[in-house]
Amino acid sequence: MKSKQHFETLAIHEGQAPDSATGAIITPIYQTSTYAQEQIGITKGFDYSRTANPTRLALEQCLAALENPEQLQPTYSLAFSSGLAATDTLLRLIKPGEHVLASNDVYGGTFRLFDKIVKNYGVQFSYTDITDPNLVETALRPETRLVWLETPTNPLLKIADIAEISRRVKARYAQTLIAVDNTFASPYLQQPLSLGADFVVHSTTKYLSGHSDVIGGAIIIKDIGLYEKLKFLQNAIGAIPGPQDCWLTLRGIKTLALRMERHSSNATEVANFLGNHSAIESVIYPGLERHPGHIVAKKQMKLYGGMLSVILKGGAPAAKKLVEGTKIFTLAESLGGVESLIEVPAVMTHASVAGSALEVPAGLVRLSVGIENITDLIQDLEQALTAI
Ligand SMILES: *Cc1c(COP(=O)(O)O)cnc(C)c1O
Secondary structure: OOOOOOHHHHHHHOOOOOOOOOOOOOOOOOOOOEOOOOEOOEOOOOOEOOOOOHHHHHHHHHHHHHOOOOOOOOOEEEEEOOHHHHHHHHHOOOOOOOEEEEEOOOOHHHHHHHHHHHHHHOOEEEEEOOOOHHHHHHHOOOOEEEEEEEOOOOOOOOOOOHHHHHHHHHHHOOOOEEEEEOOOOHHHHOOHHHHOOOEEEEEOOOOOOOOOOOOOEEEEEOOHHHHHHHHHHHHHHOOOOOHHHHHHHHHHHOOHHHHHHHHHHHHHHHHHHHHOOOOEEEEEOOOOOOOOOHHHHHHHOOOOOOEEEEEEOOHHHHHHHHHHHOOOOEEOOOOOOOOOEEEOHHHOOOHHHOOOOOOOOOOEEEEEOOOOOHHHHHHHHHHHHHOO
8 A cells, every 4th residue: 555645746646657658757648539459358448538548547536536635435536528517417316306405606507507407307406505504404305315515606605514514414314415516625625525525526627727728527426336327427428528638637736736825825815905995895705704604614625715706886887897907817707727817707607697596796706816926916906996
């Protein structure tokens, strides 16, 4: 047994031993759909790249280790062509008539998938405020098969107590599964499997890749039986990432720990600056002591991440001016890259929840704070706020 390694080391090496054929330090991009068979059925472990590909396997092994750096028990991982492809594949575990209880502040695309697509196949959905474990517990039904948590949520940065919710759900219905969308925190800041969740889902598009150059997703799983079911679904449905995308994601992951440290310290400084600015009504950042989820976030997260939202005193018109007035913070959807981005969720990332119970305030601005120089970032926000 190899000695226990730490997160930063696993991020660089796990699943990525030098290539056995050539000694290449970096995992090659195995750009192949199929593999030669010595005799019928005699392979080197690969026969068709939908089923398995060596570059994808390296990524899957690395992700499994990062969600479980203590390595007290094995974990398993599957990579997908996008975060939503991962979520869609996971939802195929749920049968018609069964119920999914989800956060009422869920990523807009996740809500669209649940509400416009999966619901049509007879799966029932309901939504509740996951910041209160009591509300989660009372919303459970005998047919609840899955509880879907996001924490921190997108875009309101609500915090769910993963350990407390997992404990209560399992005490009530031992068969109910818990999935946590861990995209906002990344495995460096939060490891839901060790807090009692059954699945972690990632949009690897965001912090894991970290450079805004690839779309991808993943599921990390504790139970081998559930892993085998999902592995069957991954191959049967086929929403797999190509080797080039897996390679880019692996490359990004090598610096995840460094990036998350800087994202978190920059976001803390931006939150403090905006909290004292006269144009701002309120700042939503779990690192602030006045954030209602701060104590839970402090308990389950290493740092508070790079995402924050603000509500402007001037409402939607002021929000529009701010996001169109910044120069370093680029007006764009998505998040989690090295560069700072800014957007208005109500009309951009979360337009798909408009008119539903999940609606977000029109004057809300979401910032994905990058790893640029903090003085430059604050100056940029200052000049854009002054212009309002
Ligand atoms: C972006 C995102 C997703 C969807 O991932 P894609 O890779 O865009 O399909 C899911 N959850 C959260 C929290 C996200 O930010």
